[in-house]
Amino acid sequence: MDVESGIPCIDFSHLADLVEGSEGWKSLCKQVREACENYGCFQVVYDDQVPVKLHEELLMGSKELFDLPDEAKEKNVRKIKEAPLYESLGVHNAPNLDQVEAFTNLMRPNGNSAFCQALNSMAKKIQKLEEIVRKMIFQNLGVEDYYDSHIRNSDSLFRVFKYNAPPPTPSDDSVAVGLQAHKDLNILTILNQDIEGLEILSPGGKWFRVLPKPGTFTVFAGEALMAWSNGRIHAAKHRVMMQGAKDRYSYAFFSAPKEGAPVEIPKELVDNDHPLLFRPFDYMDFLRYYQANPHLDNSLEIYAGAV
Ligand SMILES: O=C(O)CCC(=O)C(=O)O
Ligand SMILES: [Fe+2]
Numbered sequence: 001m002d003v004e005s006g007i008p009c010i011d012f013s014h015l016a017d018l019v020e021g022s023e024g025w026k027s028l029c030k031q032v033r034e035a036c037e038n039y040g041c042f043q044v045v046y047d048d049q050v051p052v053k054l055h056e057e058l059l060m061g062s063k064e065l066f067d068l069p070d071e072a073k074e075k076n077v078r079k080i081k082e083a084p085l086y087e088s089l090g091v092h093n094a095p096n097l098d099q100v101e102a103f104t105n106l107m108r109p110n111g112n113s114a115f116c117q118a119l120n121s122m123a124k125k126i127q128k129l130e131e132i133v134r135k136m137i138f139q140n141l142g143v144e145d146y147y148d149s150h151i152r153n154s155d156s157l158f159r160v161f162k163y164n165a166p167p168p169t170p171s172d173d174s175v176a177v178g179l180q181a182h183k184d185l186n187i188l189t190i191l192n193q194d195i196e197g198l199e200i201l202s203p204g205g206k207w208f209r210v211l212p213k214p215g216t217f218t219v220f221a222g223e224a225l226m227a228w229s230n231g232r233i234h235a236a237k238h239r240v241m242m243q244g245a246k247d248r249y250s251y252a253f254f255s256a257p258k259e260g261a262p263v264e265i266p267k268e269l270v271d272n273d274h275p276l277l278f279r280p281f282d283y284m285d286f287l288r289y290y291q292a293n294p295h296l297d298n299s300l301e302i303y304a305g306a307v
Helices: 023-038 052-067 097-107 113-141 144-152 223-228 283-292 299-304
Strands: 009-011 041-045 078-080 083-092 154-163 176-182 188-193 198-201 207-209 216-221 238-242 248-257
Touching (some): 023 113, 052 083, 052 154, 052 248, 097 113, 113 154, 113 216
Antiparallel strands (some): 078 083, 083 154, 188 216, 188 248, 198 207, 198 238
16 A cells, blocks of 8 residues: 555555455455545545546536536536635436436536436446445444445435636735535545645645546545444545646545434444444434534534533
8 A cells, every 4th residue: 555645545456356355355455444544535546447538528528517607507506605616516326327317407408418428427436436445444344244234325426526727816826725624524435636636634734635647536534434433434634725727627426324314333333442422313414413503623523422
């Protein structure tokens, strides 16, 4: 495992040749679990499963969507007052083609079938990757029995992001915030960017830039997984910083607990050394609490802390 760039990089490019349970598989499980515990994130090389052409098609189609007039996008677009360079569009359950078509039809009633195919195909590939990563974490924590129901009780959201290049300044080397530092709240996020901008806070308190590479994804653990693991897994803080004259595009797959399926720590993860940290909670309720209290840094501890 290489940690030169500040966060671990794990190579999944020969995963298809590995038998689940083999020594090679177990070694990857350990690397994934340790990365999630120590860093809350890692880079994963998955290039044999994700052709560069698919990545490019998805980015090209996203650019066309963002170029549509605001009125066309308004039914879906997310903007953030404090992050004026940012906008994003989101599709729930994008591994289902009908959902992707309903999403593009909202903005482009005459269809955009090549883009729908690309988004749907990428979502399926990343969903598979997400399930593998989750399985590896569960196996390495010794709680694999919970894996199937955990997957059944999850939802997914696929988002494409655009960050406008910051307005030029006289010195022209200034850096502007694209997206404020935050932890993701969900289970796992798997993200790709076309140009630099993503930065991750290391456990030592230093910000590291992630270099973009097609077929390589950044995986983040979110607060829901941190809570479920009884605090073992760390959720890494990250942000987007914009520099230079280019707009930036990225896309991410977010897995999250389904409404009505409580996030509940397995009893196997509670012992004298690891007292229960969170009471069972509903993720959607927590999201509503978080949105109502955006200034809190430790909202999950306050919302669902067991002590
Ligand atoms: O666009 C990016 O690179 C980061 C997006 C992100 O962190 C988020 O949406 O949670
Ligand atoms: Fe994030």
